Amino acid sequence: MPQQWPAADIARLILDGFDDYREHFRQITDGARTRFEQAQWQETQQASAARINLYEEKVSEVGARLHQAISAEVLLDVQFWPLVKSAYINLIDTRFDDELAETWFNSIFCGLFSHDCISDGCMFIHTTRPSLRSHERAAQTRSYLPQINLGGMLEQVFADYRFSVPYEDLPRDLRRLETQLRTSLPDWVCKDPELCIELFSSVLYRNKGAYLVGRIYTRDEQWPLVIPLLHREGQGVQVDALITDEAEVSIIFSFTRSYFMVDVAIPAEFVGFLKRILPGKHIAELYTSIGFYKHGKSEFYRALINHLANTDDRFIMAPGVRGMVMSVFTLPGFNTVFKIIKDRFSPSKNVDRATVIEKYRMVKSVDRVGRMADTQEFADFRFPKAKFEPECLAELLEVAASTVELEGDIVLIRHCWTERRMTPLNIYLEHANEAQVLEALEDYGLAIKQLAAANIFPGDMLLKNFGVTRHGRVVFYDYDEICHLTEANFRRIPPPRYPEDEMASEPWYSIGPLDVFPEEFPPFLFADMGQRRLFSQLHGDLYQAEYWQGLQEAIRAGKVIDVFPYRRKEQLN
Secondary structure (H helix, E strand, O other), X not given: OOOOOOHHHHHHHHHHHXXXXXXXXXXXXXXXXXXXXXXXXXXXXXXXXXXXXXXXXXXXXXXXXXXXXXXXXXXXXXXHHHHHHHHHHHHHOOOOOHHHHHHHHHHHHXXXXXXXXXXXXXXXXXXXXXXXXXXXXXXXXXXXXXXXXXXXXXXXXXXXXXOOOOEOOHHHHHHHHHHHHHHHOOHHHHHOOXXXXXXXXXXXXXOOXXXXXXXXXXXOOEEEEEEEEEEEOOOEEEEOEOEOOHHHHHHHOOOOOOOOEOOOOOHHHHHHHHXXXXXXXXXXXXXXXXXXXXXXXXXXXXXXXXXXXXXXXXXXXXXXXXXXXXXXXXXXXXXXXXXXXXXXXXXXXXXXXXXXXXXXXXXXXXXXXOOEOOOEEEEEEEEEHHHEOHHHHHHHHHXXXXXXXXXXXXXXXXXXXXXXXXXXXXXXXXXXXXXXXXXXXXXXXXXXXXXXXXXXXXXXXXXXXXXXXXXXXXXXXXXXXXXXXXXXXXXXXXOOOOHHHHHOOOOOOOOOOOXXXXXXXXXXXXXXXXXXXXXXXXXXXXXXXXXXXXXXXXXXXXXXXXXXXXXXXXXXX
């Protein structure tokens, strides 16, 4: 084999690896329909994790292939890579997934070189795609006009979206859908002769649900439209809801959810379609929501560097109680927090750096059920020193000197995670009125219960470790103590042997490393007595070991518990 390959050959080898990744991604994704039809819920969870892990596996394979085929002298000569990039651009110009191919190239480059070598000449820090998109895009949607009546239009919709298992009672569901549609929209809209329903041609699948996604529009207005479908074993497919509220649809595509599986021939077109019906969503989040989380990471980074270049925004320490494991900073005008591991943990924390990294990576592959913020892991961020408030930079250099370094006028962040910024629940409650406190504590308990249903025990359930989103949902975001629910040992506190036991400074019973005593939760979670009493009324079952043990038994028996990504008030009556 020649010692020096032309740049075009190296580019082709990289793109061949991308095609291999895309084919395996497609195979896993295409299986979602069968898993839904056959109610294979455990297999659904396994496929979701496998698809997430697939990217790094395939990147590693291509890296090994490059090292095997090409001499290190050529492969690791960074001055050669602008030629490789140029050749690669020519190869991807006519593709329909060209933006994803750019991100793939970046991943291969970063796997070969240190981040000191990153430049726009060698990789795609900025995309080249918008100026090159001249090829035609195929239609990916279906449109429906009411013609005679709404019922007939809905009947046509479900004639096009069928499964190998029948609908349980489609005439009933169609009547309910028409009623819900008339209730959800202004009366004049349903009478507008130009009313149209536009749906993405492929069904979206996630967990135990299937989703029809699109919009309802007239000449002057539009509403998002999501119709969730459920498959109840032995009963057939049921239409569960009709959702036209933008906030509700936004929650379905939230950063706190697992990624959808959907057949997307032209990713940019589908993301553009979602962006039209959810204008408040950043495209990074939309790419991530359909499984292209690495490209979502690319789009996030581009948005970040653009924000820093075009604003006077400066990094500050994030509001809230300082963490015992993580130091958290943010940009006031950019809805993200940056989390770095401290060099020294609080003595009460029985974890090390490697364990924290393992926990945060675990979150990427589990079912987050709308209650855990998605994370993106970054290495070697470089920011201008002038973009940091002095107090923020001083604190980071003090608590995480092994991670944060000052190189002249540049701040190097060697390792961090990013998460969506939320209002810490403890701070939210300090400023909430009575109704808001009630709603937040109700949702806080639901968050804990839904995480448990997904086999996740938060470990540290303090209010400060939960946040409130812009939609008012309570979400967990501190992962250094999480574990699978089935790993914990939930116990009742044994009765004292003697009266003196209750007065002793040490417990009279043995405590294992994974033992959890739910009876101890109330004073641990709530210093405010009013909040403690209210939470006991709302979710007092969380203080009983038997509640947790029952969930463990169901999970060990193979049951995948329903956790819906929409408010059940939207369920069809």
